[in-house]
Amino acid sequence: MTEEILVNVTPRETRVAVVENGMLQELHIERGWRRGVVGNIYKGKVQRVMPGMQAAFVEIGLDRAAFLHANDIFRSAIAPVIDTALAATEPPLEQDGAATAPPAVVPQANGNGNGNGHAPVPPITELLREGQEIVVQVVKDPIGSKGARLTTQISIPSRYLVLLPQSKVIGVSSRIEDEAERQRLKSLVSAQASADASAGQPQHGYIVRTNAEGQPAEAIAEDIAYLGRALALIENNVRTARVGHCVYEDLTLPMRAVRDLIRRDVEKVKVDSRETCDRLRTFAAQYMPGLAEKIEHYSGARPVFDLYGVEDEIQRALDKEVPLKSGGYLVIDQTEAMTTVDVNTGSFLGQRNLEETVYRTNLEAAQAVARQLRLRNLGGIIIIDFIDMVDPEHRRQVLRTLEKSLARDHAKTTVYDFSPLGLVEMTRKRTIESLQRQLSEPCHECGGRGTLKTAETVTYEIFREITRAVRQFEAARLLVIASPKVVARITDEESAAVAELEEFLGKTIRFQADEQYTQEQFDVVLL
Structure with a gap:
């Protein structure tokens, strides 16, 4: 197994990537305005x-x-x-x-x-x-x-x-x-x-x-x-x-990486900043002379992370679905209480029988799960829903593969046997935010729910709000401001309902689309 450490330094952000056999395994990020305080x-x-x-x-x-x-x-x-x-x-x-x-x-x-x-x-x-x-x-x-x-x-x-x-x-x-x-x-x-x-x-x-x-x-x-x-x-x-x-x-991220991640099986530490590279060499020469020669300055034309495909891996690490080579895939959901991982066969049909297909998918998934937990820095309680297997030996082999794949993880992990429901429960020590929460924020439109109310749902909410407003306040006519998609649906598919509502209330209702409104936002203005 070949292992390399890549250090990318920019004025306000430093990133360290651990690459094993050409695949990104770990990513550590430190930003100047928000350095971690663990260890302080x-x-x-x-x-x-x-x-x-x-x-x-x-x-x-x-x-x-x-x-x-x-x-x-x-x-x-x-x-x-x-x-x-x-x-x-x-x-x-x-x-x-x-x-x-x-x-x-x-x-x-x-x-x-x-x-x-x-x-x-x-x-x-x-x-x-x-x-x-x-x-x-x-x-x-x-x-x-x-x-x-x-x-x-x-x-x-x-x-x-x-x-x-x-x-x-x-x-x-x-x-x-x-x-x-x-x-x-x-x-x-x-x-x-x-x-x-x-x-x-x-x-x-x-x-x-x-x-x-x-x-x-x-x-x-x-x-x-x-x-x-x-x-x-x-x-x-x-x-x-x-x-x-x-x-x-505590030390800065590059120095912590040198102190904690460099082992004898690490081939190179490539640093794209000359100044940082010199500091790391001085640090390594003082505390680990035998490994200082592994640190080298990267001066290539392409960014060092692009050279190894790290940027693409980071983007994929923010997705819920993780494709497997066999055609199966994982679905990873991170919540406040726990992280769940669902394993699916996808397009993998196998060649023998269902049990063999499921077994091979689960073996591949066990390795992928271990890598994703490490890469995404997921911690706390983790529930893995492997595809149901009948053969007890197959379950043992999948569990053994998971534990073996987790052996290189720096964070402490504890894995339990399959539960009566066929789930694998495990814990992984978490000290900092996950990669997703470091790089992302909740959607401003859905508030982090991951879903939006449909235009139809918002339409009927508007109708109820119009009725409520007319009963409470006196007004000759009403103006409804909402998102273009909702207004388009009301004026097209719900035009008959609007006419009935106007007749029932004895008021004129006008609709105005506003690009600044999200799909769930609307205002009923009394005129």
Whole structure:
């Protein structure tokens, strides 16, 4: 498998595309006027504590107050500080963040772990009070009408490690499967942590990321030193910052891409900006010398995204239907509560029997679904309606294909077995808006419903409004202003109905078409 990373830089927008075997797999977008805040650390103030929700709203300087749940508050019995904890999984590109050992902001409750541990979570009123200063990290960008999601379980990611400032846990990413390599990496980090403790420095916890696989001890030591410097800077910023200020901001998108996406199997990183390319080479030379040579400046006449067909793929990623090579297709519907994926055979007729046709369509669909979830950055609850299969082995193979195809996804996914209704339920961790919601907005005419009232429906609404207006107000005649399509229908197909209505009301009704009116808009004016 060949993999390339393309970086397209314009004055107000940066885009990073991950292309595998010539096909777009991931797209990350950062716009200058609206950079994501995931991973940033803020010094905030508790604005409101809500015991009924076991949560609090925290002011961190964004447009909307951010949300902090009791489960995301770490509690330590050692000292009244924010301790940190992190599950033994690595953060994806949009989750990379930072950590700190901030001042006294959270009262201790127990020493058995954080809010996600086995100890029961105390009432939120025992953990926070209104007006209290608190240092938090953003784990989910504001999405729709919801504010950012926060945690006090703060972490700092680097190229090979994630630093847990007040924890002593040392874990290894589950994606490193070789047991001997896992033990080697854990021993390297443990030895360095013990050496820091012997030198009188605070001992921290670490999570070893997938990128660390095969790396020498020197590279791991450099990463630990880098994380130590970053932590010291954050601690200093926390002491001097005012409430609502960001004390740590994550790297820009191109640098995050280099830090998190470049692996040894990546052939090239092509950057169409000379200045950005030079910065990335300098960054890579400092933190990943062996991979710096993979970064090259693209100076071709054609835009780099056009060269690989990325622009066309982006446009197709905004469509509901996804064609399959066999002739089948997917229908993807994203709603507020969940995303549904419907699999259809389409024009694929097969050559043997119905069960074989359905099986092959579902196998192809499983791979396409995994790619589309990654490309469109769909998260939350996802329901996949595969075509019904009779053979249990076929169902197992389709599920196995889906799980295998999701293995390269940076976001955490959980897939469940077929339900009694033949549906596959899964979840995918979401930290930022989906691609569709980043690039699109609800239709101004339909309000995001995806449908419009027919001209016939609007016609009868107009008739009812005319009757209502005449009964309430005195008027000699009426003027109805509506869209050209509605007016054309009324004056053509409904002319007899208009005449009957005029006779019944004893009023003259005139109709005027206005191009500025949408199909559902109209006004009844009393003259």
